Amino acid sequence: xxxxxxxxxxxxxxxxxxxxxxxxxxxxxxxxxxxxxxxxxxxxxxxxxxxxxxxxxxxxxxxxxxxxxxxxxxxxxxxxxxxxxxxxxxxxxxxxxxxxxxxxxxxxxxxxxxxxxxxxxxxxxxxxxxxxxxxxxxxxxxxxxxxxxxxxxxxxxxxxxxxxxxxxxxxxxxxxxxxxxxxxxxxxxxxxxxxxxxxxxxxxxxxxxxxxxxxxxxxxxxxxxxxxxxxxxxxxxxxxxxxxxxxxxxxxxxxxxxxxxxxxxxxxxxxxxxxxxxxxxxxxxxxxxxxxxxxxxxxxxxxxxxxxxxxxxxxxxxxxxxxxxxxxxxxxxxxxxxxxxxxxxxxxxxxxxxxxxxxxxxxxxxxxxxxxxxxxxxxxxxxxxxxxxxxxxxxxxxxxxxxxxxxxxxxxxxxxxxxxxxxxxxxxxxxxxxxxxxxxxxxxxx
Numbered sequence: 001x002x003x004x005x006x007x008x009x010x011x012x013x014x015x016x017x018x019x020x021x022x023x024x025x026x027x028x029x030x031x032x033x034x035x036x037x038x039x040x041x042x043x044x045x046x047x048x049x050x051x052x053x054x055x056x057x058x059x060x061x062x063x064x065x066x067x068x069x070x071x072x073x074x075x076x077x078x079x080x081x082x083x084x085x086x087x088x089x090x091x092x093x094x095x096x097x098x099x100x101x102x103x104x105x106x107x108x109x110x111x112x113x114x115x116x117x118x119x120x121x122x123x124x125x126x127x128x129x130x131x132x133x134x135x136x137x138x139x140x141x142x143x144x145x146x147x148x149x150x151x152x153x154x155x156x157x158x159x160x161x162x163x164x165x166x167x168x169x170x171x172x173x174x175x176x177x178x179x180x181x182x183x184x185x186x187x188x189x190x191x192x193x194x195x196x197x198x199x200x201x202x203x204x205x206x207x208x209x210x211x212x213x214x215x216x217x218x219x220x221x222x223x224x225x226x227x228x229x230x231x232x233x234x235x236x237x238x239x240x241x242x243x244x245x246x247x248x249x250x251x252x253x254x255x256x257x258x259x260x261x262x263x264x265x266x267x268x269x270x271x272x273x274x275x276x277x278x279x280x281x282x283x284x285x286x287x288x289x290x291x292x293x294x295x296x297x298x299x300x301x302x303x304x305x306x307x308x309x310x311x312x313x314x315x316x317x318x319x320x321x322x323x324x325x326x327x328x329x330x331x332x333x334x335x336x337x338x339x340x341x342x343x344x345x346x347x348x349x350x351x352x353x354x355x356x357x358x359x360x361x362x363x364x365x366x367x368x369x370x371x372x373x374x375x376x377x378x379x380x381x382x383x384x385x386x387x388x389x390x391x392x393x394x395x396x397x398x399x400x401x402x403x404x405x406x407x408x409x410x411x412x413x414x415x416x417x418x419x420x421x422x423x424x425x426x427x428x429x430x431x432x433x434x435x436x437x438x439x440x441x442x443x444x445x446x
Contacts, residue, residue, distance in 0.1 A: 064422045066406030067119045067131045074119045074131050079419075081406045083112075090115055097154030100436035109400045110436050112407040113429035114153060117146055120426045121158055125165030126182045130411065130422040137179040137187060140166055140197035141253060141268075142427040144204035149430035151208045152437045159208050160222055166201050167229040174198070174236030178255070192251045195240070196265050198233045199272030203333070203446065205230050206275035210444045214282070223283065231288060234276040237269050238295035245302030246316070253325070254360060260315040266303050267328035273299060274334070275446035303329070304339075312343040314361050321362030322347035324375040331385035332434070332443035341386065348379055356398045357413050369415035373399060377431035384438035385445075392439060399432060 066077040068084050077084075086094065094114060101107035120128045127143040129135045143162050150159035169180055176197035179187055205226050212219040240248055251257060252264030273296035280289035306316035312329060313320030326347050329340045351359045357371020358379055380395035402413045408424035409432060437443065 064130070064132050065404040065419075066408040066423055067116060069119050074128075076131050077406050079404065081404075083405070083407045086111070086115060090118075093118065093155075097150075097156075100153065100433060100440055102439065105400055106396065106436055108407065109396075109403065109409075110433055112403075113409060113424070113432050114149075114155070116408055116424035117149065117426055117429050117433075118155075118158065120424070121146065121150075121162060122182060123161075125158075125161035125163070126180075126184070127162055127165075127426055128182060129179075129427065130425050132422050135411075135422050135425075137181060138165075138169070138184075139179045139427075140169070140176040141194070141200050142430070144197070144200035145430040145434075146426050147204045148207045149433040151204075151211050152434060152443070156208075156212070163201075163205055163208060163226055166204075167226055170201075170229050170232060174232035174234075176201070178251070191255070192257065194251050194253070194255070194265070195237070195247055196252055196268040198237045199265075199268030199270065202230045202233050202272040202279070203268070203275040206279045206446055207444065209279060209282070227283075227285075230276050230279060234273060234288065234292045234295075237273055238291055241295060241298060244306070245298035246306060247299070254364075256365065258315075260320070261306075262314055262325070263303075263307055263312060263320075263323050263329075264314070264325040266299065266307070267325045267333070270296060270299050270303060271328060271333040271446060278446045308339055311346060312340065314363060322350040323361040324351065324358060324372075324378050327378045327382040330382055332381070332438065332445050335445060336386060344379070344382055351375070353415075355413055355415055355417050357402070367412075370420055371413045373402070373409055373411060373413065373425065373428040374431055377428055377435060380435040381431055381438060384435045385443050389439060392435060396432065396435060399428075 064076045065079040065081045066084075067074045068077060069075070094111060099107055099110050099114065101110045120131060122128070126138050127146045129137060129139050129142050143166055147159045147162040147166070150156070150162065169184060170176055175193055175195060177186060178191045178194045181187060209219070209223055214220070237247070242248065246261045247265050247269050249259055249261050250265060252262045254264060273292050277289050277292035277296060280286070280292060307313065310316070310318045310320070311322075312326045314323035314325070324347070326340065326343050330336055330344060334340075348358070350362050353359055353369065353371050355369075355371055357373070358375040359368065360372055360375050376395055376399060380392045380399070383395065384392035399409060402417065402419060403409055404419045404423045406423075409428040410419035410423035411421035411425040411428070412419075414420040434443065
């Protein structure tokens with residue numbers, strides 16, 4: 001998923017695709033210089049002193065502890081790599097915007113998250129979900145959240161680069177593939193397209209625009225570039241809504257095949273349609289505003305009627321089980337609603353694991369003991385944007401506690417409270433930054 005069940009849809013189980021297990025350096029492994037070690041790790045080679053090499057990554061998949069910039073691109077760090085202080089150039093870049101967080105600990109987490117996003121974002125705006133193997137691709141969902149995080153921290157050049165790249169990747173029919181290679185080519189694993197990108201990308205464009213001065217010449221020119229992408233995306237969604245107002249069945253952020261309409265698709269499309277309609281209103285595009293407002297009204301009504309009576313589960317029945325996507329039906333993606341707030345509270349109770357983190361859903365088919373950091377951060381964002389400061393801080397404290405030794409946010413946390421899978425994960429970094437900003441000021445809601 002963007003959180004990610006990084007599987008070849010239908011061919012590999014979620015756990016197999018994510019690479020269960022972790023590659024750890026033996027205790028006798030010695031540094032030969034941080035950059036050199038990172039480079040060796042990046043190409044799958046580990047040098048040990050006086051001993052045999054550990055099992056190859058094919059049997060014990062590699063866990064990354066972080067990334068740093070190198071002369072020829074990102075360098076992956078081993079799991080036990082210590083924090084690397086920002087360079088002068090990185091500090092200067094951070095100063096171009098802002099680093100959120102009202103405590104030194106939160107600011108340190110935010111600083112590392114921003115630097116991690118910067119390394120994972122290529123010069124052309126392509127955002128790697130993480131810097132290893134099956135994660136080193138562009139997911140439109142993840143990239144859209146990264147653009148929003150760059151926007152809210154004042155790093156507008158990077159935000160705009162990501163949005164332009166997403167625009168370039170859009171298909172002629174207004175949709176996006178599930179993921180892309182960093183060069184923009186198809187991955188070729190027959191993974192089904194995920195329509196949620198048609199919600200997240202228009203929302204990210206709108207989010208960027210409402211943070212700009214609309215009278216500025218650069219703002220108008222950039223929006224003129226991005227507007228065709230929003231128009232195609234909005235029309236693609238409006239044209240695909242079924243007679244009952246819901247979107248078609250298909251894969252969502254779980255990235256598993258399903259014959260059901262899921263909240264993981266409906267919720268972002270709801271946010272995206274309302275964002276697109278509001279953007280049309282702000283720019284005087286009356287026909288588009290009317291078209292997308294009508295579609296969003298139908299979709300929102302259908303979500304309330306089909307999902308609401310069951311407490312907003314993953315699918316439109318009580319058997320669907322609780323799902324993290326319920327957090328996307330409230331602030332900062334939609335106005336506060338008492339029914340949604342209650343559903344978020346109940347879902348949090350059902351999905352919180354003994355290690356303190358969040359499981360993607362009640363019917364999640366992967367490791368039932370491993371918490372996922374994007375999901376945990378999504379609950380933090382909902383709390384922060386809804387005014388529940390204590391709830392948000394609790395989730396953010398947990399995320400800060402479970403970073404890697406290098407300070408990066410991993411994809412997962414295992415049953416023993418240890419970082420698991422790859423780090424950093426761009427989506428988690430972006431969601432944490434949005435959450436920290438939401439503690440400081442209200443985020444705009446479409």
